[in-house]
Amino acid sequence: MLRPLLLVFLGLLAAALPAQSVRWEPASGTLARDQISQLALVFQDCEPKDTPDLPAVDGLTFGAPGRSEQSTFNVTFGSQAVRQKTVTLTYPVRPTRPEGEVRIPAFTVQTDAGALSVPPAGFTLSAATVGRSGLTLDKVASAGFTVPPAPVWSGEVIRLTHTLDVDRRYATNSILAGPLEWTATPLIAEDWSKPAGSEATRNGQPRLLVTQQTRAIAPSLSGPITLPAATQLINLPTGTASPFSVFGQSTFEQYSLTSTPATLQVRPLPLPEPADYCGAVGQFTLAGKVVPEKAAVGEPITWTLTLDGTGNWPVLDRLPPREFSREFRVVSPRAQKTPKGEALFDATLSEDLVLIPQKAGRFALGPYTLSVFNPSTGQYQTLRTPPVVIEVTAPAAPAPAPQASAPSSPNASAAPAAAPASPPPAAPAPVAKLPADPLPTGATSTAPLTRWPRALLWTLPALLVPLGLWLRLAARHAGTHDPRRPLREAHARLGRTIARLETATPPAPADLLAWQADARLLLEVESLTPSARDLPDPAWAALWAETERVLYRPATTLSKDWAGQAYAALAAAALPARSPLAALRLTHLFPGAAAALALAAVLLASPGPLGAAEAPSAPYTAGDFPAAAAAARETLDAAPLDWAARHNLALALAQQGRWDEAAAHAYAARLQAPRAPETTRLAEVLAPRATFQPPRLPAAARLLSIREWQTLGLAAAVLLLVAPAAFIVVAYRTGSTKSTGGLGFVLRISSFGFPALALAAALLALHAHGPLARPDAVLVWKTATLRAVPTDAGEQKITASLPAGTIARVDKVFLGWRRLVLPDGNTGWVRTEPLVGLWQTP
Numbered sequence: 001m002l003r004p005l006l007l008v009f010l011g012l013l014a015a016a017l018p019a020q021s022v023r024w025e026p027a028s029g030t031l032a033r034d035q036i037s038q039l040a041l042v043f044q045d046c047e048p049k050d051t052p053d054l055p056a057v058d059g060l061t062f063g064a065p066g067r068s069e070q071s072t073f074n075v076t077f078g079s080q081a082v083r084q085k086t087v088t089l090t091y092p093v094r095p096t097r098p099e100g101e102v103r104i105p106a107f108t109v110q111t112d113a114g115a116l117s118v119p120p121a122g123f124t125l126s127a128a129t130v131g132r133s134g135l136t137l138d139k140v141a142s143a144g145f146t147v148p149p150a151p152v153w154s155g156e157v158i159r160l161t162h163t164l165d166v167d168r169r170y171a172t173n174s175i176l177a178g179p180l181e182w183t184a185t186p187l188i189a190e191d192w193s194k195p196a197g198s199e200a201t202r203n204g205q206p207r208l209l210v211t212q213q214t215r216a217i218a219p220s221l222s223g224p225i226t227l228p229a230a231t232q233l234i235n236l237p238t239g240t241a242s243p244f245s246v247f248g249q250s251t252f253e254q255y256s257l258t259s260t261p262a263t264l265q266v267r268p269l270p271l272p273e274p275a276d277y278c279g280a281v282g283q284f285t286l287a288g289k290v291v292p293e294k295a296a297v298g299e300p301i302t303w304t305l306t307l308d309g310t311g312n313w314p315v316l317d318r319l320p321p322r323e324f325s326r327e328f329r330v331v332s333p334r335a336q337k338t339p340k341g342e343a344l345f346d347a348t349l350s351e352d353l354v355l356i357p358q359k360a361g362r363f364a365l366g367p368y369t370l371s372v373f374n375p376s377t378g379q380y381q382t383l384r385t386p387p388v389v390i391e392v393t394a395p396a397a398p399a400p401a402p403q404a405s406a407p408s409s410p411n412a413s414a415a416p417a418a419a420p421a422s423p424p425p426a427a428p429a430p431v432a433k434l435p436a437d438p439l440p441t442g443a444t445s446t447a448p449l450t451r452w453p454r455a456l457l458w459t460l461p462a463l464l465v466p467l468g469l470w471l472r473l474a475a476r477h478a479g480t481h482d483p484r485r486p487l488r489e490a491h492a493r494l495g496r497t498i499a500r501l502e503t504a505t506p507p508a509p510a511d512l513l514a515w516q517a518d519a520r521l522l523l524e525v526e527s528l529t530p531s532a533r534d535l536p537d538p539a540w541a542a543l544w545a546e547t548e549r550v551l552y553r554p555a556t557t558l559s560k561d562w563a564g565q566a567y568a569a570l571a572a573a574a575l576p577a578r579s580p581l582a583a584l585r586l587t588h589l590f591p592g593a594a595a596a597l598a599l600a601a602v603l604l605a606s607p608g609p610l611g612a613a614e615a616p617s618a619p620y621t622a623g624d625f626p627a628a629a630a631a632a633r634e635t636l637d638a639a640p641l642d643w644a645a646r647h648n649l650a651l652a653l654a655q656q657g658r659w660d661e662a663a664a665h666a667y668a669a670r671l672q673a674p675r676a677p678e679t680t681r682l683a684e685v686l687a688p689r690a691t692f693q694p695p696r697l698p699a700a701a702r703l704l705s706i707r708e709w710q711t712l713g714l715a716a717a718v719l720l721l722v723a724p725a726a727f728i729v730v731a732y733r734t735g736s737t738k739s740t741g742g743l744g745f746v747l748r749i750s751s752f753g754f755p756a757l758a759l760a761a762a763l764l765a766l767h768a769h770g771p772l773a774r775p776d777a778v779l780v781w782k783t784a785t786l787r788a789v790p791t792d793a794g795e796q797k798i799t800a801s802l803p804a805g806t807i808a809r810v811d812k813v814f815l816g817w818r819r820l821v822l823p824d825g826n827t828g829w830v831r832t833e834p835l836v837g838l839w840q841t842p
Contacts, residue, residue, distance in 0.1 A: 019045070020043075020044060020045045020046040020111065020113040020116060021044045021045075021046075021116065022041065022042065022043050022044070022046070022109055022111070022116045022117075022118045023041075023042050023044070023118065023119060024039060024040070024041060024042075024104065024118065024119070024121040025039075025040045025041075025042050026039070026121075027119065027120075027121040027122075028121060028122055028123065029123055029124075030123060030124050030125075030126050031060075031093065031095050031102070031123045031124070031125055031126070032095075032125075032126055032127070032128035032129070033095050033097075033098060033099070033125050033126065033127055033128050034094075034095070034128045034137050034255055034256050034257065034258065035094070035095075035128035035137070035253065035254070035255050035256065036063075036092050036093070036094055036233070036253070036254040036255070036256065037092070037093050037094075038090050038091070038092060038093070039090070039091050039093050039121075040088050040089070040090050040091075041065070041088070041089040041090075041091065041118070042086060042087075042088050043086065043087040043088070043089075043111060044084075044086055045084060045085055045086075045113070046085075046087070046111040046112055046113040046116065047069075047085070047087040047111060047112055048087070048089070048109060048110065048111055049110045049111060049112060050110070051065065051089075052089070052107075052109040052110075053107075054091075054104075054107070055104065055105050055107045057102055057103070057104055057105075058097075058102070059095060059096050059097035059100065059102045059125070060093055060094070060095055060096065060102045060104070060123075061093065061094050061096055062091045062092075062093055063091060063092035063093070063094075064092075065089040065090055065091045066089070066090045067087070067088070067089055067090075068087075068088045068090070069085065069086070069087050069088075070085070070086045070088070071083055071084070071085050071086075072084045072086075092254075094256050095125050097125060098125070099125050099126075100124075100125055101122060101123065101124050101125065102122070102123050102125065103120060103121070103122040103123075104120055104121040104122070105120050106118060106119055106120045128255060130170065130236050130238060130253075130255075131236070131237070131238030131253070132238070137255055137257075139167075140166065140167045140170050140236065141164065141165065141166040141167065141170070141234060141236070141255070141257055142164075142165045142257065142260070143162065143163065143164050143165070143230065143232055143257045143258070143259045143260070144162075144163060144165075144259050144260040144262065145160060145161065145162055145163075145227055145230070145259055145260075145262035146160070146161040146162075146163060146262075147160060147227070147262050147263075147264050148264070150265075151265035151266065151267045152218070152264065152265065152266055152267070152375070153266070153267060153269060153281060153373070153375040153378070154218055154219065154220060154221055154222055154266055154267065154268050154269055154281070155217055155218070155219050155220075155269070155279075155281030155282075155311070155312040155315070155373070155375075156217065156218075156281055156282070156312075156375040157215055157216075157217055157281075157282060157310060157311060157312065157345045157375075158215065158216055158217070158218075158264075159213060159214075159215055160189070160213065160214050160215070160216055160227075161211055161212070161213050162180060162182075162192070162211065162212045162213075162214075162230055162232075162259065163209055163210070163211050164176075164195075164209070164210040164211075164232055164234070164257065165200075165202075165207055165208075165209055166207065166208045166209075166210070166234070167205065167206075167207060167208075168199070168205070168206035168207055168208050169206075170236050170237060171208035172235065172237060172252075174235050174252075175208070175210065175234055175235060175236075176195060176210065176232070176233070176234060176235075177233035177234055177235045177254050178232075178233040179192075180192050180212055180230055180231075180232050181230065181231040181232070181233075182228065182229075182230035182231070183228050184216060184228070185228065186218070186221060186225065187216040187217065187218055187225075187227075188216060188217050188219060188314050188344070189214050189215065189216035189217075189344075190214050190215050190216070190342075190343065190344040190345070191214065191342070192212040192213070192214050193212050193213045193214065194212070195210045195211070195212050196210070196211050196212070197209065197210050198211070215344070215345055217281075217312045217314070217345065218264065218266045219312060219314070219315050221266050222266050222267060222268040223265075223266060224263050224264070224265055224266075225263065225264045225265075225266055226261055226262070226263050226264075227261070227262045227263070227264060229258050229259050229261070230258070230259040231256055231257070231258055231259075232256070232257045232259075233254055233255070233256055233257075234254070234255050234256075234257055235252040235253070235254060236252065236253060236255055237251065237252055238251055238252065238253045269281070269373055270378075270379075270380075273371075273380070274371035274380050274382070275371075276320060276369050276370055276371045276382075277371040277372070277373070277380065278316070278319065278320050278370055278371065278372065279312075279315060279316060280307070280311050280312065280316055280370075280372040280373065281311050281312045281372070281373045281375060282309055282310050282311020282312060282345070282372070282373075282374070282375065283309050283310050283311065283374060283376065284307055284308065284309035284310075284311060284372050284383065285307075285308050285309055285383070286305065286306070286307055286308075286368075286370055286383035286384070286385060287305070287306045287308070287385065288303070288304065288305045288306070288366065288368060288385035288386075288388075289303075289304050289388075290302070290303050290304075290365055290388040290390060291304070292390075293388060293389075293390050293391070294390065294391045294392075294393070295357065295390070295391075295392055295393070296357075296392070296393050296394070296395055297357055297358065297359065297360055297392060297393070297394055297395055298356060298357070298358075298395065298803040298805075299356070299357070300331075300354050300355070300356050301328075301354070301355045301356070301357065301390060302352055302353070302354055302355075303322070303324075303352075303353045303354075303355060303365055303388075304350060304351070304352050304353075305319055305322075305350070305351050305353075305368060305385065306348060306349070306350045306351075307319065307348070307349045307350075307370070307383075308347075308348045308349075309346075310345055310346050311345060311372070312345070313337070313339070313344065313345055313346070313347040313349075314344060314345075316337070316349060317335065317337065317349075318333075318335040318349070318351060319335065319349065319351050319370065320370065322353060322365075322366075322368055324355065324363075324365055325363050327357060327358050327359040327361070327363065327392075328355040328356060328357055328358065328363075329355070329356040329357075329358055329800065329801060330353065330354070330355060330356075331353075331354035331355075331356070331824070331826075333351050333352060333353040333354075334351065334352050335349060335350070335351040336349070336350050336351075337349045338350070357392040358801070359392065360392050360393055360394040361391075361392055362389055362390070362391050362392070363389070363390055363392065364387045364388070364389050364390075365387065365388045365389075365390060366385055366386065366387040366388055367384055367385060367386055367387045368384070368385045369382055369383065369384045370382070370383045370384075371383070395691070395692070395693070438620050438621075438628070438647075438648040438651055439644040439647055439648060439678055440644060441632075441635055441642055441644045441645045441648065444639060444641045444642050444643070445641045445643050445672035445673055445705060445707070446641065446705070446707040446708075447641055447707065447775045447839040447840065448706045448707055448710060448773050448774065448775050448839065449707070449710050449775075484575060486521060487521065487522055487524070487575055488575055490518040490519075490521040490522045491518075491522055491570070491573070491574065491575055493514070493518050494515065494518045494519065494522065494566075494570055495567075495570060497511055497514050497515045497518065498515070498563055498566045498567060498570065501515065501558065501562075501563060501566075502563035505557070506550075506557050507550060507557065507558055509551060512547045512550060512551050513551070515547060515566075516544065516547060519535075519540060519543075519544065522573060523535060523536065523537070523540060523573070530544075531544075531548075532544045532545040532548065537569070537572075537573070539565065539568070539569045539572070540569050540573070542565070543562065543565060543566055543569060546558060546559065546562055619631060620648070620651070620652060620655075625652045625655040625656050626652075626656065628648065628651075628652040629649055629652035629653055629656070632645050632646070632648045632649035632652060633649060636649065636841070637841060640837060640839065640840045640841050641672060641839065641840075643668075643669045643672040643673040643676070643679065644669075646665050646666075646668055646669040646672070647665075647666070647669045647678060647679055647682060649665050650662045650663070650664075650665035650666040650669060650682055650686065651682065653665065654685075654686055654689075659686060659689040659690050659691070660690050660691055660692060660781050660782055660804065661781050661782075661836070662686050662690075663683075663686040663687055663689070663690035663692075663694070663781070664690075664694070664779050664781035664836040665836055666679070666682045666683045666685075666686045666687075667683055667687075667694045667779060667836075667838075668779065668836055668837070668838045669682070669683070670682075670683040670697065670701075671697065671701065671705075671706075671772060671838055672705065672838075672839070673705070674697070674701045674702055674703075674704070674705055675702070675703075675704075675705075691804065692781070692782075692803070692804035692805040693805055694779060694805050694807075695770075695772070695805070695807055697772075698765065698768035698769060699768075700761075700764070700765035700768055700769070701769070703765075704765070706766065706769055706772065706773045709762045709765045709766055709769075710762070710766065710773075712758055712761075712762045713758075713759055713762030713763060713766070715758075716755040716756075716758035716759035716762065717755075717759055719755045720755040720756060720759060770807075770823075771807045771808070771809060771823055772807060772838065774809045775839045775840060776809045776810045776811070776839070776840065777807060777808070777809050777837075777838045777839060778807075778808055778809065778810055778818075778820070778835045778836060778837050778838060778842050779805075779806075779807060779835070779836045779838060780802055780803070780804055780805065780806040780807075780808065780830075780834050780835060781804055781834055781835075781836055782804050782834045783801065783802065783803055783804045783834075784802045784830050784831065784833075784834040785799050785800070785801065785802065785830070786799060786800040786801070786802040786820070786826075786828030786829070786830055787799050787828055787829045787830070788828060788829070789829065790814045790815070790817035790819070790829040800826075800828060802820070802828070802830060802834075804834075806822065807823070808820040808821060808822050808823070809821050810835075810837075810842060811827075814829070816831060816832055817829045817830065817831060817832070818830060818831075818832055818835060818842055
């Protein structure tokens with residue numbers, strides 16, 4: 001019978017307990033204008049799912065809230081207790097209206113107990129007073145702008161100054177509680193400078209002036225402009241936490257200062273504007289250059305203009321267009337604006353215009369004029385670059401065979417002047433160099449690697465063994481020789497000492513002294529017996545003073561929050577983690593003289609021998625050159641890397657007078673087999689007869705082919721990466737890599753020097769080949785039209801001339817069309833007829 005009654009009683013009691021609710025604390029009262037106050041949103045027996053979305057309140061701004069939680073056990077029945085939980089979100093609030101009332105309307109917030117309604121709250125605004133002095137805030141501190149007194153021009157760079165004026169009695173080193181908050185619109189302004197302090201006297205009272213400066217422009221504006229108000233949070237002392245304590249500290253409150261209104265007079269630029277006015281306002285200089293001033297038809301000429309100075313750069317992006325002859329093909333100009341440091345109104349604008357001459361002759365570039373407005377004189381100023389005359393020559397023609405002259409007779413000078421001298425007999429002309437006979441086909445070359453950089457990266461796994469070992473040893477060496485190692489150890493010991501002091505009652509003097517010793521070491525205090533005044537950080541100074549009191553004043557102990565403050569100070573003084581890159585310093589990577597790295601020797605195969613395949617084409621020996629060319633093309637279609645067949649095709653085309661196409665195939669054969677004397681000889685015979693000049697092969701092409709250079713680089717990279725493991729272990733165990741005798745020197749040179757030189761030579765050689773090292777490279781042997789769309793139908797307006805001798809690569813194929821990617825990044829479609837594939841059929 002008693003048990004049911006007890007259950008009923010407990011149910012009634014649970015129903016009487018407070019339910020979940022959300023409310024403002026306080027919900028009414030007074031808020032001081034221009035002062036940061038605290039409003040708490042209290043969650044009773046619940047908690048928010050997320051940061052609540054507060055309603056917009058006219059005249060009141062909310063800051064980011066702080067969160068705290070508290071649990072209480074208020075009702076107890078036997079061994080059971082009812083737990084009540086309170087979650088508080090504390091919002092810093094600041095009134096933005098000078099007077100009146102503000103009201104926070106009711107709203108709904110989502111909690112773990114569902115949606116709960118928050119009752120409204122209302123407050124009356126009043127003037128803020130500083131502490132118990134009774135002085136209003138405007139009597140203690142004020143802020144305002146200093147603007148140019150005279151009208152400024154639209155777009156002129158001006159200097160603005162913000163001044164914070166504070167009564168010196170209320171000024172401290174931490175007067176500023178945050179950065180200056182200011183929205184420059186409708187101006188464009190730089191960031192504010194760092195605060196600078198100075199002293200002044202006003203009405204016999206000392207004042208502290210904190211000034212910050214910036215530069216700004218008023219673009220496309222005129223008339224009076226009222227500057228937006230700036231807001232500055234400041235800390236003002238309002239009293240002492242414990243005036244009767246020796247260690248009492250001042251208490252501070254935050255106030256918000258709004259700058260007084262300031263007006264800037266802006267006048268428009270005078271009219272009329274010059275025709276070549278580019279919109280620049282300021283002090284500028286203009287320079288121009290043309291490189292080169294002498295070029296052949298089809299060679300690019302770069303005309304560069306550079307505008308430099310101080311002015312309204314945020315509204316300037318490019319220069320006005322230039323005028324030049326229609327005999328030039330134009331590549332779209334590239335403009336680059338480079339600011340000077342962090343400045344917004346100091347910059348350089350450089351614009352490159354690439355011109356490709358299509359006709360020989362003398363042409364003038366410029367003069368180029370540009371008008372800017374100079375606000376210091378109030379007038380438009382014309383900047384001018386002088387004209388540059390360039391000379392464009394025709395493409396180089398084949399040089400005639402040199403002819404030697406016979407020496408004059410010794411008696412010729414004694415003959416009378418009137419007597420006509422008989423011409424000396426002409427010396428026989430040297431026999432022109434002829435190409436060799438057709439070669440047996442089947443001597444194939446090897447194409448460059450499709451992804452050479454990726455292939456080189458494939459060698460990196462070989463680095464993992466020595467590199468991992470090296471970095472591990474270097475990291476251990478860096479940790480042992482870390483110059484901040486004593487500070488890091490002191491930081492770790494301080495954490496353990498604080499933990500002991502937190503639990504010990506009373507604290508052990510040895511632990512207090514150990515804490516002081518490690519704190520002096522961590523803070524790098526020079527004094528061996530420092531006091532609290534010697535510590536640079538106020539937080540540490542307060543902790544030090546309390547330990548001094550416990551050590552030297554009997555029957556005293558540490559305050560309850562000392563350990564928490566010590567942990568916070570220790571966290572703030574945490575040393576930056578030792579950089580993993582510290583192990584890469586030379587002193588750790590090379591603990592002795594130097595770590596030798598690799599052993600290597602690379603053997604490369606020469607091009608395949610001749611005569612091991614098919615005999616030369618019979619049609620060529622019979623004089624049927626078109627049939628010989630057709631047979632060579634058929635062979636190349638099946639084996640594009642058969643350099644002997646390409647040599648024979650060039651020979652057959654030359655016999656038909658098709659010099660340009662023959663020279664292109666001879667160039668490809670020489671590229672595929674650079675050490676074969678037949679390919680070199682044929683290329684030298686045909687090159688002067690062609691109307692275009694292909695790119696010169698680098699000197700490295702005479703030694704190895706492109707694939708052989710790539711093989712050399714890969715082998716050298718592997719040897720260079722794998723070999724050092726043994727040397728590294730010896731270096732870290734002995735502290736030196738020196739070997740005794742001449743054998744050690746030879747070993748170090750052979751293990752490190754040879755692979756390093758081989759890798760460097762391979763990389764330089766491949767860089768010298770440039771686009772020739774791409775397996776999809778092609779040579780344009782006759783001038784063609786580069787089109788945006790792969791079709792001949794219709795009249796395309798966007799086309800470009802593709803000069804003979806251009807090296808490009810093929811990235812797309814569409815029927816009989818190929819899309820080319822030029823070295824400058826431009827792309828376009830062209831027929832396959834004018835193309836010769838250097839490594840594969842185009």
